[in-house]
Amino acid sequence: MSRSRLTQSNRTGWTMALPGFGLIAVFIILPFLFAFGLSFTNQRLISPNPTEWVGFDNYRQLMGVGVLTLEPERDDAGAVIRDEDGAIEYPRLRGFTRGNPDYAHLDGMREWTSWQWGEDRVVLLARDVVFMKAVVNTLTFVAVVAPVQAGLALVLALLINQRLRGINVFRTIYFMPVVVSIVVVSLLWRFIYDGNDGLLNNLLSAITFGAFEPVDWLGNPDTALPAIMAMSIWQAVGFHMVIWLAGLQTISPTLYEAAEIEGTSRWQTFRYVTWPGLRNTAVLILIVITMQAFALFAQIDVMTGGGPLDSTQTIVFQAVERGYGKQDISGGSTISVLLFLLVLTISLIQRYLTRERN
Amino acid sequence: MAQIDPSNRGLRLAVRYAVLVLIAVIFIFPLVFMVVSSLKPDQQLLSDTGSLRAFLPVGDISLDNYAAAFQRAPVGLFIFNSVLVTAVTVVLSLLVCSLAAFAFVFLEWRGSGLLLSIILATLIVPFETIAIPLLLIVNQLPWIGLDGFTTGWLNSYRVQILPFVSDGLTIFLFVQYFRDLPRELIEASRVEGASWWMIYRRIVMPLSGPVLATAAILKFLVMYNQYLWPLMVVQEEGYRPVMVGLQYFFQLNRAWGEIMAYLSLITLPVLAFYFVLQRAFISSIASTGVKG
Numbered sequence: 082m083s084r085s086r087l088t089q090s091n092r093t094g095w096t097m098a099l100p101g102f103g104l105i106a107v108f109i110i111l112p113f114l115f116a117f118g119l120s121f122t123n124q125r126l127i128s129p130n131p132t133e134w135v136g137f138d139n140y141r142q143l144m145g146v147g148v149l150t151l152e153p154e155r156d157d158a159g160a161v162i163r164d165e166d167g168a169i170e171y172p173r174l175r176g177f178t179r180g181n182p183d184y185a186h187l188d189g190m191r192e193w194t195s196w197q198w199g200e201d202r203v204v205l206l207a208r209d210v211v212f213m214k215a216v217v218n219t220l221t222f223v224a225v226v227a228p229v230q231a232g233l234a235l236v237l238a239l240l241i242n243q244r245l246r247g248i249n250v251f252r253t254i255y256f257m258p259v260v261v262s263i264v265v266v267s268l269l270w271r272f273i274y275d276g277n278d279g280l281l282n283n284l285l286s287a288i289t290f291g292a293f294e295p296v297d298w299l300g301n302p303d304t305a306l307p308a309i310m311a312m313s314i315w316q317a318v319g320f321h322m323v324i325w326l327a328g329l330q331t332i333s334p335t336l337y338e339a340a341e342i343e344g345t346s347r348w349q350t351f352r353y354v355t356w357p358g359l360r361n362t363a364v365l366i367l368i369v370i371t372m373q374a375f376a377l378f379a380q381i382d383v384m385t386g387g388g389p390l391d392s393t394q395t396i397v398f399q400a401v402e403r404g405y406g407k408q409d410i411s412g413g414s415t416i417s418v419l420l421f422l423l424v425l426t427i428s429l430i431q432r433y434l435t436r437e438r439n
Numbered sequence: 440m441a442q443i444d445p446s447n448r449g450l451r452l453a454v455r456y457a458v459l460v461l462i463a464v465i466f467i468f469p470l471v472f473m474v475v476s477s478l479k480p481d482q483q484l485l486s487d488t489g490s491l492r493a494f495l496p497v498g499d500i501s502l503d504n505y506a507a508a509f510q511r512a513p514v515g516l517f518i519f520n521s522v523l524v525t526a527v528t529v530v531l532s533l534l535v536c537s538l539a540a541f542a543f544v545f546l547e548w549r550g551s552g553l554l555l556s557i558i559l560a561t562l563i564v565p566f567e568t569i570a571i572p573l574l575l576i577v578n579q580l581p582w583i584g585l586d587g588f589t590t591g592w593l594n595s596y597r598v599q600i601l602p603f604v605s606d607g608l609t610i611f612l613f614v615q616y617f618r619d620l621p622r623e624l625i626e627a628s629r630v631e632g633a634s635w636w637m638i639y640r641r642i643v644m645p646l647s648g649p650v651l652a653t654a655a656i657l658k659f660l661v662m663y664n665q666y667l668w669p670l671m672v673v674q675e676e677g678y679r680p681v682m683v684g685l686q687y688f689f690q691l692n693r694a695w696g697e698i699m700a701y702l703s704l705i706t707l708p709v710l711a712f713y714f715v716l717q718r719a720f721i722s723s724i725a726s727t728g729v730k731g
Contacts, residue, residue: 105607
């Protein structure tokens with residue numbers, strides 16, 4: 082019998098693959114396509130009004146930004162007017178963003194941030210300030226967590242890869258937080274970061290013999306996001322350590338023996354033997370961490386709820402708050418589509434930057 | 440080459456171990472604190488945080504916090520729900536994904552290549568980006584059950600199970616593993632007249648222990664720790680899993696002992712499971728990376 086007769090079977094093949102493919106089609110592909118479609122409508126979870134096609138309105142609403150340069154108010158002689166404290170007075174922003182026909186493109190926008198430029202004040206405006214903050218926070222989170230976590234994970238993997246008695250015990254411990262739910266970890270760390278009786282404050286004040294002033298880590302807009310970053314790295318670094326470790330163990334021992342005969346230094350061995358062997362692992366780890374970091378949600382939901390002052394808002398948190406909390410399915414879907422495009426773009430850039438060069 | 444001084448070597452070894460132990464402390468202290476604190480009354484728990492006593496089961500030790508946690512919320516029900524949803528999803532997932540992978544690797548059929556590429560492409564879609572439209576879909580899906588024909592899957596076990604039964608990663612793991620199995624074995628059985636279903640059940644599955652363990656562990660971790668999805672689709676207490684059940688304890692700002700007891704209750708079984716099967720756990724994570 083020919084080989085093709087032996088292995089060919091359209092009916093059995095489809096029957097066996099259909100449950101798996103069908104479930105993926107209904108629960109992943111369909112909602113994925115829906116997300117694109119819904120983002121062009123005004124669909125709500127439960128609504129008395131029929132759904133309407135609104136084109137790019139949702140995207141315009143989320144992504145609209147503008148810049149406005151305010152010139153100081155001057156008196157009749159042309160001198161800059163200052164208030165009692167000496168601060169320059171500017172025309173009110175509302176005059177530009179509320180129904181001013183000369184500035185129609187800024188209509189409905191709010192102040193996102195502003196800075197001084199000589200005597201002028203430059204105002205960055207956004208139609209949806211909270212979403213813009215969420216985007217910036219998420220990108221900051223990814224930009225810090227991805228390299229730091231990948232680097233620390235590699236250091237841990239190199240430590241664990243030593244031939245020492247009892248090394249497996251350490252591997253087991255370093256990996257342990259990965260098994261624990263991020264929700265549990267987040268609640269636990271709320272206690273560690275607590276401003277009054279928190280373990281971290283107590284530890285820091287003990288080390289500095291009481292010189293350290295307690296900080297409300299999660300209640301302060303400057304420290305909340307970094308605190309969440311540190312905790313997220315603590316929880317997930319073991320995961321990537323194990324992937325690095327698997328990569329390390331694929332490097333042939335004969336390469337190390339050759340390096341030893343050559344009398345290379347430790348750094349040289351790492352640079353010319355270990356690192357080239359980890360190339361594929363590095364690409365994979367970077368992409369996996371980036372995808373996980375973009376999905377930042379549970380930590381925010383449990384620890385800060387996006388606050389204080391929107392300093393920990395994230396893209397997924399906003400998608401859930403609108404799509405589920407406010408039942409604004411189309412708004413949540415639009416954010417989801419933007420998130421997907423962002424993840425895709427960054428993965429492609431990473432792939433391009435880390436491509437094989439000949 | 441320089442001669443290595445034995446005392447120097449001993450010192451180096453000591454430094455290495457010291458570094459390893461120090462890092463281990465960083466990873467372990469929050470979990471020790473969680474379990475130890477769950478045994479203490481709130482007042483003592485708070486005053487202990489100023490010293491090393493925070494990590495030692497000393498003073499007024501009891502299981503009172505656990506009793507209080509069970510009083511506050513139907514903890515047993517939450518654990519039952521999570522275990523049920525996790526177990527059913529893991530079993531269905533192993534079955535459905537291994538069957539599909541079997542068809543992709545061993546059989547030749549029209550559309551096989553296209554279907555597999557589509558499945559693998561879904562790997563770059565984070566669940567978080569489809570959660571909102573999926574909510575709309577499950578809210579309108581029909582179901583035929585004991586109470587007849589109904590619409591909408593919110594507040595049920597199936598809404599927590601079915602979306603997670605089949606996924607690209609699990610199918611990919613099985614495909615990778617099956618590709619390394621000896622094809623001659625399968626072809627020989629075909630020559631002898633065995634049906635595909637028989638080959639799947641009698642030959643391929645018995646050889647698939649390692650990949651079944653890997654897929655089961657990965658799915659177990661995802662399912663037991665589910666949070667975002669059940670938060671959106673389960674409002675009724677009766678179907679709530681453990682992580683969403685935590686919300687009962689969010690509001691208690693100062694009843695930390697009870698919170699720690701609940702956290703310990705839902706975490707310790709997983710940790711125990713991990714310690715027993717740690718090799719399998721670690722190699723399952725590693726295998727997601729090696730060939731990717």
